[in-house]
Amino acid sequence: MTALTLSTSSPAAVRADAVVVGVTKGAKGPAVAPGAEAVDQAFGGKLAAVLDTLGATGSEGEVTKLPAASGLKAPVVLAVGLGDAPAKGERYGAEALRRAAGVAARALSGSKKGAFALPVQDADGAAAVAEGALLGAYTFKVAGAGKNGRRGKAAADGKAASAPLAEVTVLGGKPRDKAFKAAADRATALAAEVNRARDLVNTPSNALNPASFAAAVRQAADEHGLAVEVLDEKALAKGGYGGILGVGQGSDAPPRLVRLGYTHPAATATLALVGKGITYDSGGISLKPPGHNETMKCDMSGAAAVFAAVVAVAKLGLPVNVTGWLALAENMPSGSATRPGDVLTMYSGKTVEVLNTDAEGRLVLADTLTRASEEKPDAIVDVATLTGAMVLALGNRTFGIMANDEAFRTALHEAAAEAGEQAWPMPLPAELRKSIDSPIADLANMGERMGGGLVAGIFLKEFVGEGLTWGHLDIAGPAFNESGPFGYTPKGGTGAAVRTLVRLAERAAAGGL
Structure with a gap:
């Protein structure tokens, strides 16, 4: 199963195959969601404009991949749509975070590590991102059958499934904090x-x-x-x-x-x-x-x-x-x-x-x-x-x-x-x-x-x-x-x-x- 880690590292400094950022729908085009400020800064504060040029809208489930800007350790930025931003003073809903993380995890199938810089404001937010990413990374390998219906080895003619994303790192998660650790343990189980x-x-x-x-x-x-x-x-x-x-x-x-x-x-x-x-x-x-x-x-x-x-x-x-x-x-x-x-x-x-x-x-x-x-x-x-x-x-x-x-x-x-x-x-x-x-x-x-x-x-x-x-x-x-x-x-x-x-x-x- 996909491994899960929490990290307080900056999304600009974390080493991964890709850094995942959230994008919301705005009145004037896509807007970068909280959690990705360091990534936006690496693009000179113009990440939203770049995404807009690429046709991104921030709609739920939308995925846009682009080469990372100078100053980011990860070579790829994966922007995932969160849909409409919450009202001022309100938090991003757990289900919106789960779904966005799941979409990103599927998009990173075959990768070794994805760093998720989605809006994580507390342990509940970290739990939602972790749960969505781990569920989204799922793949099934077709099994054959032995005698009497017992499970056998993978069927020779079974479809080869892409390897799931090997590791999910939730940025903004505090690995030494009891609430965050409990949230990660629950999501994993x-x-x-x-x-x-x-x-x-x-x-x-x-x-x-x-x-x-x-x-x-x-x-x-x-x-x-x-x-x-x-x-x-x-x-x-x-x-x-x-x-x-x-x-x-x-x-x-x-x-x-x-x-x-x-x-x-x-x-x-x-x-x-x-x-x-x-x-x-x-x-x-x-x-x-x-x-x-x-x-x-x-x-x-x-x-x-x-x-x-x-x-x-x-x-x-x-x-x-x-x-x-x-x-x-x-x-x-x-x-x-x-x-x-x-x-x-x-x-x-x-x-x-x-x-x-x-x-x-x-x-x-x-x-x-x-x-x-x-x-x-x-x-x-x-x-x-x-x-x-x-x-x-x-x-x-x-x-x-x-x-x-x-x-x-x-x-x-x-x-x-x-x-x-x-x-x-x-x-x-x-x-x-x-x-x-x-x-x-x-x-x-x-x-x-x-x-x-x-x-x-x-x-x-x-x-x-x-x-x-x-x-x-x-x-x-x-x-x-x-x-x-x-x-x-x-x-x-x-x-x-x-x-x-x-x-x-x-x-x-x-x-x-």
């Missing part, structure tokens, strides 16, 4: 775990199945001193996990349920995180149409986010207890697959008529929510690429938030905003509940088509323990970016919801759950 989730999401399904995913969790648990329990297909059958087994029974790769636990001696709150982990979703017998299968390796993004978030909490040593529950299965059509019209007996004892085998995520989550509820956590949050309806409602960059408690839904929304992730609160209309009634079972796994994302949330609510606080994040839109990279977000797996979950854990540790 958080970025590493977001990138872990991205790697898992990007891994082809022939190289990642439920068993190999569970093995990866075991390895990380051993490394970070976490408790781990893995239920295989025999244990799931003995325990009566009809939802997970029903989804996974059509595949040669049997399902798994993983419990990952982090505890802290000073913790006063417990948070349970539940992730949908469909390592490949064909739709089952209700097969997806052509054009909808190619990216279905990403249907385990919720489980990847939960896994990464628990490890991040452990790395940060937060005083909160967190359990991560990963419901892992592969949804395939075969002679043994669940059929539309079948009735499954869930772990809770409730029966579910399966009207559509492509509505499988709610089935594996239902069993797992019931199991997580048995431990009586203070709150449960599930994360899933659950419905196409949520993408239609909110687009490709925003995830939906539902909850059985309005205050908790607000807390989740606030945590997402604080983390820099786009989210929006959604309702659970009571009148939609009757649409999942079944004449032959306690309920059906499908209901009204209109508001389908809300119907899915209502279904999940049925399996949350009585009296427990629960939230649901439908990350179907932002979990996998099929377009080009933007800001600090790469093409492919994004690691959506990891930062929100970690921020929620931080709030819980501070007594704000």
Whole structure:
């Protein structure tokens, strides 16, 4: 992973492949943002004019490279757009800094060192620049598959990814200051775990199945001193996990349920995180149409986010207890697959008529929510690429938030905003509940088509323990970016919801759950 350092050196004196400066949109053209005064001085105070001549405007995401002026140690100046400057007396927003740093880090792919002279006024600003740069520097190397779906070496025909920027130096960061050091440590841990989730999401399904995913969790648990329990297909059958087994029974790769636990001696709150982990979703017998299968390796993004978030909490040593529950299965059509019209007996004892085998995520989550509820956590949050309806409602960059408690839904929304992730609160209309009634079972796994994302949330609510606080994040839109990279977000797996979950854990540790 890209290394991170803090430095109080002048951007004119630092030795790097490039020095990154911020540019904002001004009424009369681009303006150089604070932090780059020494660079501007090397250009005789005319850096903005030079950039204007080169066509730069300061728009968000814009990148302009130019040879360094005499007096600068770095040979290249990379100017990145910050968008509109903040109002007088206000600071640059954390998300604007994250995105600018991410764009710059991507532009410096293949370089050894980039010195970021962006507007850093305090430890929070340094954290934003560091986080954005580390996330923006991400690259994924295509992995091949060994026998039985085990991870193999890099595929010979895999695309060669450019090496990420090797080192990020945040100028204006004070390496001996406790607040700045803590900010850097948090950014490093958080970025590493977001990138872990991205790697898992990007891994082809022939190289990642439920068993190999569970093995990866075991390895990380051993490394970070976490408790781990893995239920295989025999244990799931003995325990009566009809939802997970029903989804996974059509595949040669049997399902798994993983419990990952982090505890802290000073913790006063417990948070349970539940992730949908469909390592490949064909739709089952209700097969997806052509054009909808190619990216279905990403249907385990919720489980990847939960896994990464628990490890991040452990790395940060937060005083909160967190359990991560990963419901892992592969949804395939075969002679043994669940059929539309079948009735499954869930772990809770409730029966579910399966009207559509492509509505499988709610089935594996239902069993797992019931199991997580048995431990009586203070709150449960599930994360899933659950419905196409949520993408239609909110687009490709925003995830939906539902909850059985309005205050908790607000807390989740606030945590997402604080983390820099786009989210929006959604309702659970009571009148939609009757649409999942079944004449032959306690309920059906499908209901009204209109508001389908809300119907899915209502279904999940049925399996949350009585009296427990629960939230649901439908990350179907932002979990996998099929377009080009933007800001600090790469093409492919994004690691959506990891930062929100970690921020929620931080709030819980501070007594704000």
